[in-house]
Amino acid sequence: MKFKGIYITTALVLLGACKDSFLDPKLKGTELEENYYRDESEAMKGLVAVYDVVGWQGNGYVTRIGMANAASDDHFAGGGGPGDVNDYQVVTNWTLTPEIGPHNELWRKGYSGIFRANKLLEKLPDVQMDENKKKRFAAECKALRAYFYFDLLRMFKNIPLLTRTLATTEMRDITQAPPADVWAQIETDLKEAIAETNLPDKVPIATEGGRVTKGAAHALLGKAYLYQKKWPQAAAELALVNGTTPGSENPAYGYKLLAKFSDLWRSDAPAKYNSESVFEINYSSKSAGGWGCVSCTEGNVLNIMVGPRNYSPKPGAPDYISGWSFLVFTKDFYDAIHYDPRFKATVADLDSLKNNGFASYSAGHMNTGYFIEKFAGRNSNKTSGGGVVELNFPQNMYDIRLADTYLMEAEALVMNGESGLTGTRSYALLNAVRARVGLPAINATIDNIFTERRLELAAEGHRFFDLVRSGRAEAALGARGYKQAQHSVFPIPYNELQNTKMEQNKEWGGTK
Incomplete structure (x- = not known):
C-alpha cells in the first residue's frame, strides 16, 4: 500500500516493463514480497522494477524532463488550454502550491525508486545466484539509488534519507536529513558502485542496453560534484568519462560524439544506446499501453x-x-x-x-x-x-550524453580557475561540441559554456536546473512570476507533511 506519497508496500510491484533490450516484456504482475527473491530470475525482476522507475510517467503525464521544460525560459507549458495538464501550467506561470504541481508526482517517483533499490539490496545476500552477478546487481542498485536521490535533492533540498526499507509503523517518525548527509550518501553509493569490479565498462546493446555502466556512474558522480560546486572533483570525475582527447573516442567506455547532431534524435534501434549515450531512459512502442492506465x-x-x-x-x-x-x-x-x-x-x-x-x-x-x-x-x-x-511511441530519452559531460567538465575547469583560452582543456571540450556542428572555436568563458548548453541540450530538461544552480533563474523567469527566494526549491508535497514529522521548506512558509 502507499502511505501518502512515500512508497511503502508489502509486495514487490513489477510494472509492465515492456521495454527494449534487457527489460523483458514478460515482467508483469504482482508477487508477495515474503515469497520472492528466491533465485537469479526473481532478483532480475526486482532489478528491472528499480530501472522501471527511471522512465516514470505519471497518470497525469508528468515527467521530470517535461516539468523542467515547462519551468524554463525556453518553453511554455502549452497544451489545449490554461488548465491542460495543470501541473505543467503552474510551473510555467509559477503559481504552484504545496498541494498542486508536478512536485507531487516527482516526489512519488523518487521514493518509489529508492524503496525498490533498498528492498533488492536487503534481499540480495540471501538470493541463490552467482555471486559475481549478485555484486553487479548491488552496484546497479546503489547507482540507481544515488540517481533518485540526486533528483530529489536538487528539487526539494530537505528530504528524508532512507537506506533501508521501513515498516508502515515507522513512517510517521520520518524526518528530513541535512542536505550534506544526502550528498554524502550519493557520493558513497556511486563510489561503491564504481569500485565494484563486476560493474562493466560497457554492455552488449542487444541484450543489456540501458543498464548502468561504470562510465554512467562516473558521469553521475561528476554531476553531483558539480552541483555541490566541488569543481576539482567534478572535473576529475568527468574527465574519466570524456577521455584524454575531446572529440576522440574514449577507449575505456567507448564514448564518442556522433558525427551528425540530427542522428541523436532518430527513434529507430541503431540510434538507441549510441556512442554518445551515457545514461538513457528506455521506451518502447510494443507495450500496448492504453488510456486505462x-x-x-x-x-x-x-x-x-x-x-x-x-x-x-x-x-x-x-x-x-x-x-x-x-x-x-x-x-x-x-x-x-x-x-x-x-x-x-x-x-x-x-x-x-x-x-x-x-x-x-x-x-x-x-x-x-x-x-x-x-x-x-x-x-x-x-x-x-x-x-x-x-x-506507444518508442523514442528513448538521454538522461546524460557526452556533449553534456564535455560541457560540465569545461564548466568545472573554468570555475576552478582555468582561463578557457586556446590550449586549455576547457577550450578543447567546448569546441569539440561546437566543431561537431561546424561552428568556429570560441573561448571557454562561463557565459559561452552556458549558452552552448542552452543550444546543444535544448528541450532535454537541463535548462531550468542550469538556471537555478547558477543563480540566473530570476533574471530569466522573473517576468513569469519566478522568485529566487521562494522558487529555488519545490515545496514538500502537502500530503507528506500530514503523516510524518517532516517540515515544509522555509521558502514555502515552513521552518526547514
Missing part, C-alpha cells in the same frame, strides 16, 4: 504531447503525428537558435510551414508556432505492438 505504458508520452494539434501536412511536409501542442518553444529561444546549425534538428517550425502553405495546424494554448523537433512523434514510428497510438 497512462502510467503503465512503456511508450514515450512526450512524443505525442509535443506535436502540433490537428496537424495536416501536404506532400513533402514532415510526417509529424497530430499531437497536443505542449512545451512549445518561446520566441526568445527561437531567436537564440534560429541561425545555429542545430536549429532544424531542434525546432519544428510550424509557423514557417503554415505561412508557406506546406501544412496546417491548430494553435494551442500559448502557441508560438515553434515545437520540439527532437521529440515530435511521427507516423513513421507509430506503435507496432498494439495499444493506442498516442501512448
